[in-house]
Amino acid sequence: MKDSPFLSNALSEAALAGIEALAAAPQATFQEQAKLAGLVPAKDFRHADLRNIDLTDSDLHGFDFSGADLRGITGIRVRWDQTTIFDGADLSGSIFASKIRLRTFFNMDQQANNLLASVAGQSWSAQIIWAAENLRPTGKFHELALPITEALFYRARNDEFLQAELMRYLAPRISSREALYDMLTAAISDDPRAAVVIRSVFSILRQHQMTRNAQIRQQALALVKSRNPANQEEAVRFLMRNLPTREEIAAIRTAAEGGDGFLESMYVAEISRLLGQVYELVTRDPVSNATLSMKTVLSSSELKLIARRWLRAKSSRYEKDVNLPLVQRKGSDHYYSADEIEKKAVKVQVLWSNLKRVGIEIDVATDVDANVSIIET
Amino acid sequence: MSFITDDQNPLAQLVELKSSLALKDDTADNHDLLVELRINPDEIEEDRIGTISVEILEATLSVDFSGLKVAPKTRHGQGETGGKTRKELQRETIISTTSETDKKKSADASVGASATGPEGKAGIGGSSSKHYAETAMHRQSESVTEDFYPVRALSDDRWKVTMQDGGPLNDAFLDNDRLCEVSEVREANRKGAMTSLVAKQKHVKITLERKASVIAVPFSRNQQALMNIVIAKSLHERSGSSEYSGHLVFSQSTISDEG
Numbered sequence: 001m002k003d004s005p006f007l008s009n010a011l012s013e014a015a016l017a018g019i020e021a022l023a024a025a026p027q028a029t030f031q032e033q034a035k036l037a038g039l040v041p042a043k044d045f046r047h048a049d050l051r052n053i054d055l056t057d058s059d060l061h062g063f064d065f066s067g068a069d070l071r072g073i074t075g076i077r078v079r080w081d082q083t084t085i086f087d088g089a090d091l092s093g094s095i096f097a098s099k100i101r102l103r104t105f106f107n108m109d110q111q112a113n114n115l116l117a118s119v120a121g122q123s124w125s126a127q128i129i130w131a132a133e134n135l136r137p138t139g140k141f142h143e144l145a146l147p148i149t150e151a152l153f154y155r156a157r158n159d160e161f162l163q164a165e166l167m168r169y170l171a172p173r174i175s176s177r178e179a180l181y182d183m184l185t186a187a188i189s190d191d192p193r194a195a196v197v198i199r200s201v202f203s204i205l206r207q208h209q210m211t212r213n214a215q216i217r218q219q220a221l222a223l224v225k226s227r228n229p230a231n232q233e234e235a236v237r238f239l240m241r242n243l244p245t246r247e248e249i250a251a252i253r254t255a256a257e258g259g260d261g262f263l264e265s266m267y268v269a270e271i272s273r274l275l276g277q278v279y280e281l282v283t284r285d286p287v288s289n290a291t292l293s294m295k296t297v298l299s300s301s302e303l304k305l306i307a308r309r310w311l312r313a314k315s316s317r318y319e320k321d322v323n324l325p326l327v328q329r330k331g332s333d334h335y336y337s338a339d340e341i342e343k344k345a346v347k348v349q350v351l352w353s354n355l356k357r358v359g360i361e362i363d364v365a366t367d368v369d370a371n372v373s374i375i376e377t
Numbered sequence: 378m379s380f381i382t383d384d385q386n387p388l389a390q391l392v393e394l395k396s397s398l399a400l401k402d403d404t405a406d407n408h409d410l411l412v413e414l415r416i417n418p419d420e421i422e423e424d425r426i427g428t429i430s431v432e433i434l435e436a437t438l439s440v441d442f443s444g445l446k447v448a449p450k451t452r453h454g455q456g457e458t459g460g461k462t463r464k465e466l467q468r469e470t471i472i473s474t475t476s477e478t479d480k481k482k483s484a485d486a487s488v489g490a491s492a493t494g495p496e497g498k499a500g501i502g503g504s505s506s507k508h509y510a511e512t513a514m515h516r517q518s519e520s521v522t523e524d525f526y527p528v529r530a531l532s533d534d535r536w537k538v539t540m541q542d543g544g545p546l547n548d549a550f551l552d553n554d555r556l557c558e559v560s561e562v563r564e565a566n567r568k569g570a571m572t573s574l575v576a577k578q579k580h581v582k583i584t585l586e587r588k589a590s591v592i593a594v595p596f597s598r599n600q601q602a603l604m605n606i607v608i609a610k611s612l613h614e615r616s617g618s619s620e621y622s623g624h625l626v627f628s629q630s631t632i633s634d635e636g
Contacts, residue, residue, distance in 0.1 A: 007390040008422040015611035016425050022600050022607070023592040030599050037603045039610070046623025047577035048606050053599045067623065069579045 014038055030075075031058035052215075055095070056222050060084045070094050074219040076191040076226060093215045095189040098182035099154060105147050112144045116151050124162040127152055131169050146173060150183060160194035163187075167197065171204045181210065188219045195230030198223070202238045211242040221248060224255045229262050236263070240270035253359045256294060265291040271358050277325040281310055282351045283362065284327055296362045303364050307344035311336050380569070385629045387615040390419045391431055394438075394628035396572045401558065407448060410570060412556045412630075414438065414528070416538065416546040427588040429608060432545035435580040436627070438528065438536040440556070440572045444565030444634075447534060451558035453551070454526035454536055464521050471514040528556075538574075545582065569633035577624050578609045 011019075018037040025036055030053060034041065041060075047067040055075035064085040073094035080096075091097040106113045119130050131152065134145035141148070149170050156162040167187070174180040184201045192198060202220075205211055223235035239248050249271075256267035269291040272279040283292050286305035292298075298306075312331030313321075321329040352362045380398045395413040418432040450458075528550050529537045538550055561568060583605045587595070596604060613625040 007419055009424060010421045011423055011611045015607050018607045019426055019604050022603055033603050037607050039606055043622045044606055047579050049579035050602050053602050
């Protein structure tokens with residue numbers, strides 16, 4: 001006779017412990033989480049569904065992804081080599097797609113492999129000249145120029161200038177949208193030391209109207225965790241200035257809250273930019289004009305300075321100010337009464353109150369100098 | 378020769394597999410391999426973490442024969458060899474001709490008188506146009522009809538199990554139906570067949586309705602993907618078959634000769 005017609009408590013103790021360990025480590029890297037879950041890299045990832053996961057900071061040496069579904073995988077600073085197995089895996093739209101395609105190509109074509117070795121041994125200027133000459137239809141090695149230039153691009157990881165130049169030649173010549181996308185995804189994944197490469201990537205994405213591509217956006221989101229502030233800046237700008245989703249804003253906010261002051265200010269600046277120029281004005285330090293951080297407490301004097309700045313910027317009669325956003329205006333030197341400033345200060349606080357919904361908390365301290373008149377300053 | 382059967386269905390609520398060999402009436406050496414296969418989505422209640430829904434999207438029925446071989450042209454789910462398919466061709470031809478003639482002629486004349494003298498103005502004008510259009514359209518559509526086999530024969534004594542709509546497997550796919558006919562290999566010492574229902578992890582959809590007291594925050598995509606592998610591996614281990622390497626053995630049915 002059956003104990004129960006229903007299936008219950010079918011998982012092993014080890015599996016349950018693994019799931020509980022996973023639950024306790026939401027911020028760990030994929031590799032760390034896999035270890036916590038008790039999974040074996042050499043076997044357990046074969047034929048796995050790993051679509052759209054983020055492999056940032058993971059070391060994949062010895063992982064076997066044979067037959068796995070790796071579509072749309074993103075991440076930066078991912079370490080992998082010949083010991084990482086991708087046999088029969090679906091890599092479409094992943095950070096691996098472009099490099100594995102090239103690896104397969106050069107493994108199969110010895111002539112191309114020899115040519116690559118010869119060109120890669122030359123100086124950076126010779127490499128650029130080789131790419132420029134051979135990417136032309138009349139080039140001697142035109143048929144091999146595209147994969148070789150792409151391979152040179154990845155090899156030049158420590159020479160961002162060379163990378164940026166090679167990308168400039170490559171991008172217009174990659175006819176397949178998917179191949180271009182794969183190359184740009186891989187370029188972001190490398191998290192280059194200088195922002196020039198990332199800037200070029202986002203520029204190409206804009207030119208090719210690929211800014212709405214979900215995978216690219218996911219990859220840009222991974223770049224927000226870059227250790228290079230310039231790359232972080234480019235990624236945050238790219239996302240926030242190209243119709244960010246609620247989830248993306250939330251993810252950037254989380255990164256900003258857990259990051260350093262730089263990312264916090266970037267978040268405040270971009271949110272304010274989205275909301276309009278008045279918000280930009282009320283989230284700037286009234287003296288230094290620097291963007292405030294996410295949690296700021298100002299004195300009542302500073303509040304009044306912001307209010308007065310707003311009034312002056314609005315009423316500016318300088319000819320040059322007319323077409324400038326409020327924060328960039330020189331402002332009028334008109335005298336405003338304490339009452340006018342107080343009224344504007346109330347409006348400033350209303351805007352600050354609205355910003356609380358997106359995690360930006362700017363408050364006024366109840367200080368003893370509250371009665372210091374701003375008019376005297 | 379008589380055979381004994383051992384069916385292992387550790388997750389019978391998800392997959393039930395049974396097999397047997399039935400002697401053919403007309404020959405002493407040939408048998409029908411009869412298989413029962415039922416697959417459906419189900420839930421696993423886990424007291425510690427919550428309720429896990431399991432759906433299999435695609436599976437493989439694999440048979441290991443010993444001392445037996447499949448008789449030609451007896452495999453279940455195998456269409457006629459030679460790739461016969463039915464093609465339906467629809468043709469539509471539209472030919473239209475338009476001819477239009479539009480002639481317009483105009484003439485005017487006027488004569489007037491003024492203090493400065495007589496003024497005369499006369500004009501005559503004419504225009505004509507002719508429009509001729511011809512359209513020929515040829516539309517052709519083709520549809521190829523292929524039979525769908527939920528249990529389709531593959532190479533190497535395997536059968537692929539899928540639903541026509543691509544959804545989760547949810548049917549009685551075989552109900553003591555003949556999977557194939559087998560004949561005995563005379564020299565073989567042992568005769569038998571082990572039938573397994575196997576699915577790749579990526580073809581098993583797992584959803585956890587978490588217990589908020591244990592898993593407070595919904596899993597990220599990374600956590601979810603890893604949890605799915607952990608669950609798949611654990612379910613596989615219940616079958617007692619070889620070590621997990623990306624595919625789950627849900628059920629096994631072994632037929633062996635008694636002698």
